[in-house]
Amino acid sequence: MIFLGISQKKFSDEQIELASNINIIAYAQSRGYDLKRISNNTYKIPGYGGLLISGDGSKWNWFSQNKGGGIIQFVMEMEGKSWVETVGDLLGISGIELPTIPKVKSVETKGEMQLPKKNETYKHLFAYLIKSRNIETSVVTEFVDKKLIYEDQYKNCVFVGYDLEGKPAYASRRSSRTTGEDFRGDVRNSDKSIPFYYQGEGDTVCVFEAPIDLMSYLSLLKLHGIKNFSHHMISLGGISDKALDGFLKSQSDIEKIVLCLDNDVAGNTACQILNAKYKTNYEIVRHVPKGKDFNEELKNMKNAMIGMAREPPEDYKEFQDFEEEMEME
Template sequence: MGKLFTDEQIAQANQINILEYARQAGYSVEKITPKEYKIPGFGGLRIDGAGRKWNCFSANAGGGPIQFVMYTEKKSWVEAVKQLLSLSQNQNNFLYRTSRDIEKETEEKGEFVLPEKNSTYKHVFAYLINTRKIDKDIVISMVKQKKIYENTHRSCVFVGYDQEGISRYASVRSTNTTGSSYRGDVANSDKAFAFSIKGLSNTIRVFESPIDALSYTAFLKQFGSENKDHMLALGCLGDVSLEHYLKGHPEINRIIFCLDNDQWGHQALDRWVEKYKPNYAVAHHFPKGKDWNEDLVSFFKEMEQRREAEATLDLESEEEAII
């Protein structure tokens, strides 16, 4: 019987940064020193500052990324490798940050500067409206509020603001529809001020990405429902922005988690239900596919196929009538 994984695949799985994996998975990662982090609730689990090794003395366990997934998620070695490889195939490049990148992050942050604006919005409009199928009026509204714009690399920039209307956070998503695709936060962004849409109700809906939040809003409009809820895009699976948003909006007493329908989303939901349920009414709404934009694109594709089928039937009926 041949090997399940090549040496290159195993090496690839072992290159994933444990700190970034833990944050993406929704674990509460706490800094002890620049060279050591911990995850509470796992019996003294420690991760080195470079994100390459971990150990838990109480359980006499430790190792690299594969062993980390095995230990924290009770997976077999094969399951752990498969999961790590699936992440690499999804182009989560931030999971491969070097120790130098981590060291830079632990240093004092520099000034946050938004990427330079392009002279046009056409690439962003084409990407969000034509490719992602987000309602045109919703996109234009976000542009007018300066929450979305196009940078000089023709990428889409999603901006988050503080209470004074000062930009404090931005994430970039390339508008490429073929080839490699980039996504990531702008340097020195403050996750506490992630992309959001202020609502009028006592409910907040929580998403992983701005595109999913906008896709959900587009669904509501498609079915004749005006969105009145607060919408927050975490930008990952950490909840620092949710904690901050709730402090600034004491009127909110209900949280609906609209996370991705994958292992990451389900694991984060389990943790956050336990965390927020004592003080909030908590519910969840998972998409049918992987995420809300995938559902939105599928919805319009099915609508188009239905229209084409109906047009074909109408044509056949007219031909029969002539004959």
């Protein structure tokens, strides 16, 4: 057998694994790429439209080119090298001790989630959601009746997600305080693959970052007099897609995803990532809020309606037509 230099060089599985584990961010910095952090979880390289690198340096996506992968694919794409050349170069780079992606440690088995103890009243929850957040009273009452929200003994609002057996598996808390430090966070041992879920019908799910955004959206629908809305609605509890992935696995009839994430850097970036990940199997549509999020849009609408006999202003009439206007590219 004749070998023609590096193009025929073979690598062991251990060598390939070593090359694959080199951190993309560390590599890019060592090669002089102009990295810009756009959120805690994402970097970009200016000049390469839509090319984003995950905050842990393990993967990248170039949305406008429909490309992505790990460090090997990154070097091949950015430097025009073959797979064999790339692995050889990365093995050489590893000799100067660029950081590698840490091995995922085995996770200890979680204990069972325990819902926070209920308060004897709901008055702080109602005051916060209705007066401070402007959510419609009928929406708040419905969620209380369905045991999706309640007030805990520390006057926090608790938002509950249930597994397929109807057992509470996820919960998040948010302070009902309107002054001072704002407290929020998931309850210990919550399963992030279980969403805060408002059950609908049909083949469409609307995806929000937070329960309050979801409830604000329902309030906007009511204010606009939209009565034929029946989509499923979930909250991710952030911008991770664990809850969406878990929901889609449990709901095989879903064909369309409406992304209703915040209109900020983190939300816009997350929409790009989710679109790239799910567009092969689902129709993806985005509804961009007028403002940072749908609660801000709701507040602005309520303020605009003061003195107008509760009639929505004309510039809000297009709310129900968003699907035709906001399709993801």
